Amino acid sequence: MVGGAIMSKILEIKGVSKQFPGVLALDNIDFDLDEGEVHALLGENGAGKSTLVKIITGAYHRDSGIMTIGGKAVDFQTPAEAKSQGIGGIYQEFSQVNSLSVAENIFLGDYPMKGLFIDWETMNATADELLTRFGVDASATDKLSSLGVATRQMVEILKVVHRENLRILIMDEPTSALSDSETHLLFDFVRTIQATGVAIIYISHRLDEIKQICDRITVFKNGKKMSTNQAQDMSIDAIVTEMVGTELKDHFPPKNISIGDPCIEVCNLSGAGFEDISFTAHKGEVLGITGLVGAGKTEVLISVFGGAPIKSGEIKLNGTVVNIHSPIEAVKNRIGLLPESRKEQGLNLIMSCLENISLASLDKISKPFLDLKLEKEFAEQNFSKLEIRPSNPKNLAENLSGGNQQKVVLSKWLLRDSEVLMFDEPTRGIDVGAKFQIYSLIMELAKAGKTIIVASSEIDEVVGICNRVLVMRRGALVSELSGESLKTEQIVLSMSGETLVS
């Protein structure tokens, strides 16, 4: 084909397939990237998006098909070759050194040198110039640890962007650790990068952001490409339908409406990161706590669970004051916590699912020696009840997908027969189909009379599943919404501190 007009394609992929033992991970995929566009890759976990990305970045080698960059056919054997062609990525887990400065992080691995020594002047000046050019609110000499998550993320991106020849930037779940306002900051930043002509492949589970930031959307399912469309032509419902394959009437299951007696009462609780928090959660109720990242939601949950010290205040369970100084007492009082980061706090990844499930209930299987048969039975019951896949509870926890890992953590507390279940960011990093399953489980538990507290910075989530929502800002409760007033707009207003006329 001749002609300059259509040469704005940076990347073209035709008929690419990739086979893994037992799975066709990519089936005859066509894909392309325009200069300066933000292109979303969507699909549930295992749909094929990460395989495609790994082929583009040279981590995998394709079985068939062709790939061209800037019109030239390429065949990457190693990630280094892809990097030399101007392909860079930032991934869910940052590779940053918090004890170093912003400039040192940006230039990590290729510091400008003056002879044998690092050329600090050039490095800091170039870094400052980059920070100003892309509107990042930080200085070259700031310690990375002194910055917020969003800014650190931007620094991570600058590390890739500062390479002169960058043409394709891959962003995998860049906002999973960010609050809504931080996400907006990041988006402004992404637009500045986009304006330099770099094409961005954007992977996220947050569909509303995809609509905001992306120009085109490509949906994958089971290794096949379903469609590529202009983002403005696709409603969120249409996207979800395409990803999940069946029409989901609602993204959320119906709420429980029969709410019982008060179960847990938190009175004037203060601790590190929050001040004077009071609330009551009832049996059968799903109580939401929302707020920006850093508003204190996690701290409140951890403190109620005894995992962090309380300065003052008390907790009542079914009308009686309980002393909870450590998780040991919380567990005895039948409170369960599904922590924010499953991998660091919720699971022992190098233990089997089975052993993770019984971790809080070892007394139930010590008679006085561990009854391993009974333990397996307990695990199998939960595996079939919660439909955990793969279905063998002897698998290591690290080999499960995020949604299934969350179900394993939930099983731990179901086996303990917890009365109060506190979920911290229950669906972070979990794909759409699995999210719905988690929501349904939460509703089932509520209907069974459990008391559920959900802390989440995803507003749609708390609006979708909670009977009542508390909004936190800078460690304080600022409003309580329920019934008619439980609306996304209301929450956004009180979260960010806009005064509500009330």
Added chain:
Amino acid sequence: MSLKSNILDNKQQFLALLGLVCVVIVLSFLSEYFFTANNLLNIGKQASINLIIGLGMTIVIISGGIDLSVGSLLALTISIMAVLNVVHDVDIVLAGFVAVTATLAAGAINGIIIQYGKVPAFITTLGMMGIARGVVLLISRGNPSMSFPEEFLWIADGSILWIPVPIFLAALAAILTAFLLKYTRLGREIYAIGGNEEAARLSGINIAYVRIAAYTICGLSCALGGVIFAARVGAAPPSSGMGYELNAIAAVIIGGTSLSGGQGKVSGTVIGALLMAVIANGLNIIEVDPYWQSIVIGSIIVIAVMVSNMRK
């Protein structure tokens, strides 16, 4: 144990076992004397003390820690026994009881300081290594106290059901440790805090209790090792047990237990301790300069870890 880690452990252990078998075969060809009942029992006796301490070390390492004080704790048992029995004429059983209890307490103190003082295990036990050795020198005044009662030496020379007592005790200790790790609540909790302490804490596990228990058991294993050592040597040299911490750690590592905690098995440590004893004995028999021993053992540790990492 879970499926994948079972295979992994077994593979690592399998390599160590394979190494052990190969060394035994080669040595059997090199020396007629090597593969005789007498010599094999001798190897077993040699391995027993290192194995017993290695068992305590296995527990501590699985719990995510390390214990550098084991050699000094072994010496502590020996010299308390010697001072009470030989110098102060206390009955040997009572002296042994006091010595074992004191060593156990020293182990517990390790755990308490690591847990409540928030001092890293490496530092705490390094300190205890020096302190316990100092106590040994102080109470023994550098004197090796050469005269334990005749009956006491039975622990090293006697046999139970034709099995030499040290081997019998080591085997019993290994079986009990394996049972503890697999079939008791404490054992499971040791794996849990070593694999992910925060997740264990947030599951309501009493971290302090588990950690202190792990170091106390390690102290107990040093005490048992010390009693056997005293009976074998028939004296209490204040330098006894020097360098034993490295041998114990080596046995654990060769057996495939990871230093990062949360994983590991007793069977591996048994293989590791045997391999080390066989090599020491074999080099001796084929008249290799004894200074080569530690070069060979050192290389084996590095190679074992290298091979296991290569498969990852």
